[in-house]
Amino acid sequence: MKLRINTIDYKGSIVDGPGIRTVLFVQGCDKHCPGCHNPCTWDRKDGIELEIEEIISNLRKKCHNKKLTISGGEPLLQYPTVLELVKSIQDFDIALYTGFEIEDVPSEIFQYIKYLKVGSYIEKKRTTITPYIGSANQKFIRLKDLR
Numbered sequence: 001m002k003l004r005i006n007t008i009d010y011k012g013s014i015v016d017g018p019g020i021r022t023v024l025f026v027q028g029c030d031k032h033c034p035g036c037h038n039p040c041t042w043d044r045k046d047g048i049e050l051e052i053e054e055i056i057s058n059l060r061k062k063c064h065n066k067k068l069t070i071s072g073g074e075p076l077l078q079y080p081t082v083l084e085l086v087k088s089i090q091d092f093d094i095a096l097y098t099g100f101e102i103e104d105v106p107s108e109i110f111q112y113i114k115y116l117k118v119g120s121y122i123e124k125k126r127t128t129i130t131p132y133i134g135s136a137n138q139k140f141i142r143l144k145d146l147r
Helices: 052-062 075-088 107-112
Strands: 002-013 021-026 048-051 067-071 093-097 115-118 139-142
Touching: 002 052, 002 075, 021 052, 021 075, 048 052, 052 075, 067 075, 075 093, 075 107
Parallel strands: 021 067, 067 093, 093 115
Antiparallel strands: 002 021, 002 048, 115 139
């Protein structure tokens, strides 16, 4: 199975979920939110396609603290592959960032992730006060560990 990605940032982010996190930016987004901090991820034809086995191997080698945020683009546009990815790295602390609302996120994935950021970015509601979100309408949710 292949996942189209923009990049994987192994430098360590402190704004994409709790702790110092590796961030996997998937490629492709149809929302095109005004003020998006990552418009280079919108075009579904850009980026590179990688086998999830290669992504998993690289994450296991380079993400030493096993804290991963999957962002984008819009990860849920590649849901079957993203689901397979998170199932394969259940020992990781995973945050999933999506512009979808919580009721539109397939609940099956909840058991494999620890955190979920939901809601489209709304430039007029931009905030820098609440951790891990970009606009006040968004929610950053810690999910119960169902495993």
